């Protein structure tokens with residue numbers, strides 16, 4: 487039943503205490519569709535309110551109401567004082583009220599198909615808002631192109647995958663604007679330490695080049711692992727925090743590395759080893775591998791558009807090439823994911839392992855965005871009945887691996903990279919290689 491008054495009347499008559507778990511799940515899903523529909527109606531009403539306030543008295547005197555544009559290109563102007571009337575009614579600040587009006591106007595005048603999907607209960611409201619905010623700077627002509635490309639992705643992709651897909655479409659649609667955004671984002675680089683603390687602990691925030699953050703994250707992991715090897719029994723999350731103290735003192739870091747690995751380094755090597763590339767101290771401080779995906783034409787500079795830095799999402803071709811220019815590069819040709827020879831090995835290794843990661847860059851459970859690079863590779867059909875073959879392997883995250891192994895969930899892979907999950911209550915979800923989830927039964 488489509489979301490609307492009839493569905494609401496039906497759900498309102500339900501006695502919740504009479505529902506079993508399966509029926510309660512159905513009730514929640516129907517209410518969710520109804521809430522999305524209601525949100526679409528609320529935003530449509532807000533756009534109507536804006537349209538009713540689209541004219542101001544001329545001439546505009548100093549301090550008097552003026553015409554403002556909370557929405558993007560192609561949206562009508564709005565009497566600035568009308569924002570305050572809505573703010574008072576909804577108990578919002580002027581800025582929040584203006585933001586809401588901008589979303590409503592964009593959905594009505596720039597993204598009507600996204601608005602229709604919200605009204606039909608097909609997408610949650612945060613996805614509609616995310617698209618509005620991501621496309622605000624585009625022209626009306628550009629936003630129509632982007633809307634057509636992302637519409638098929640909106641319902642099925644999980645949060646981070648969807649954000650990445652939208653970013654890639656934006657880079658492909660307007661590389662120059664993407665470059666300008668990247669330049670503006672560079673000015674947001676900072677490291678901020680909370681001026682106060684709680685119980686002797688302080689927090690901090692940093693924003694830095696994605697490749698540097700990935701390297702730093704890897705170093706924290708490495709030191710945390712070494713601390714564990716040397717007898718620290720605290721959870722890894724806490725050991726990663728302790729690793730900050732180690733990395734803050736290069737001599738302490740090298741001493742720890744030597745102790746953990748038994749490596750011998752002289753003073754000259756010690757200095758080199760503190761650099762991110764490792765230098766001659768690479769045996770002590772292993773290099774970090776960055777995975778950058780781009781086409782041959784992009785690599786040769788013949789084509790612009792979106793590339794991908796694993797762990798960071800889509801980046802422009804120029805960003806990718808700049809990154810590669812500062813690194814030792816090993817080019818891995820495209821692997822034909824449907825023609826990878828099976829192996830007699832019980833575990834997936836080498837080219838097989840890489841193919842499985844490329845087949846599914848994230849966990850294969852519905853909506854799970856976790857990167858698959860470090861996940862275990864699970865045989866969909868366990869050996870010896872199943873083989874170590876590309877169409878019998880998948881990289882679920884540890885949590886969803888446990889769910890498959892110990893929970894009342896079943897997984898099948900009828901075709902290479904197509905996963906069917908059956909829930910404890912018999913619902914069937916299909917997840918494909920793009921991470922798109924569709925409930926099929």
Ligand SMILES: [Zn+2]
Nearest residue numbers: 849854883886
């Ligand atoms: Zn997962």
